Amino acid sequence: MAKRRQRPTDPRDPRLWPTRVGLALFWLIGQLPWDLLLALGRGIGHLGWWLARKRRHIALTNLRLCFPELSDTEREALARKVMVSTGEALMEMAGSFHNRRIDLGQRLSVTGLEHLEAARERGQGVLLLGMHFNSIDVGSRLLGKFFTFSVVYRPNDNPLLDHLITEGRGTWLKHSVDRRDLRQTVRLLRQGEVVWYAPDQDYGTEHAVYVPFFGVPAATITSTSRIARMGKAAVIPCAHYRLPGGRYKIEFGEPLTDFPSGDDEADTALINRTIEHYVRKHPEQYLWVHKRFKHQPGGQPKYY
Incomplete structure (x- = not known):
């Protein structure tokens, strides 16, 4: 059996040169006016519906599981969004990450900051209970306008992409x-x-329980x-949404009560119910292209 090639870890590795070219283009695109950026993004999204077949399949599968009340036509329309x-x-x-000239605070409304x-x-x-909405990076930048904060993240396997993310967020993160x-x-x-x-991604079965989402x-x-x-922290839900006209909203919920309770499964189920509550407000903006149900209890069919 052929040995699997290791991923490059040295940023100078020639195999990462295409990434360098892509990041340079990414910086250039980032200089565009904000509304033009969003319009370009919508075009990329429409194109991705036809070209990114794997992600389209994942999104459709997730929506079929989570919104069984929708018709096939309604579900496809939501998947396109x-x-x-x-x-x-x-x-x-x-x-x-790359455009510091624009004041995004002028496009922001906030509720629940109290x-x-x-x-x-x-x-x-x-402990801000974060959620993987698509506006995660612009949301992080906007949060930094109110307080300094830290973020827990999974390092990227590509050292150049990891540097992009940590440096791009570093301006407003502690x-x-x-x-x-x-x-x-x-x-x-x-x-x-x-x-x-x-905690709303499938990180495997270690230190995890199966609870409904x-x-x-x-x-x-269960972390x-x-x-x-x-x-000894208060746990406060934090959702961020993209509104029409290139505006944004950050919503802080009330702190979770009687949390933690000492029952890991009950606590984790509460976390999922809380996240579901906020996702239902703008389901098209959630990260449905992630395999949220990749791992299933023994004997259960694989969804993807």
């Missing part, structure tokens, strides 16, 4: 914490810091309750 939103997100990333401010006045750390570094996350919370943490068993990590307990 998902692809368009994903295209907009790619261009938003370019602008968020919940976060109340926790901080008590000197309590805040720390980018590897999701495996639980101690650093807890330390920041005990110091009264704000930490953004999103839109009524479908989803492997979901949220453990981090909140160890960090």
Whole structure:
């Protein structure tokens, strides 16, 4: 059996030269006016519906599982919107990382900020319950207008892409914490810091339980309750939406009550219900191109 080639880890590796060219183009695109960026993103999304067949299949599968009440026609229409939103997100990333001239705060409305401010006045750390909406990068930049915060993330396997993301977000982030570094996350919370943490992807079955997400068993990590307990933190939902006309909205929810409860499964089910509540407001903007139900209980069919 042929040995699998290792991915390059040295940024100087010649195999990463195409990435360098792509990142240079990404920087150039990021200089475009914001409304033009979004229009370009919509075009990319429409094109992606026909070319990115694998992602289209994943999105359609997720929507079939999570929205069984929709007809096939309604589900396809929603999936098209998902692809368009994903295209907009790619261009938003370019602008968020590389265009400091535009004041995105003029395009922003916020609700529920008082919940976060109340926790901080008590000197309590805040674990922002993040969600993988497509506007994740522009949302992070906008959050930085109100407070300094850190984010828990999974490092990218490509060192150049990882550098792009950490440097692009670094302007408004205090720390980018590897999701495996639980101690650093807890330390920041005990110091009264704000930490953004999103547990709504399929990270495998280790330290995970199967709890419903839109009524479908989803492997979901139990770390949220453990981090909140160890960090003595308030857990506050944080959703960010793209509005018509290139405007944005950040919505902070009330802190989760009786959380953590000591029951990991019940706590994780509450997390999924909370995220589902916010996703239903703008389902076309959620990251449905991710295999959220990749792992299933033993004997269950594979969805993808």
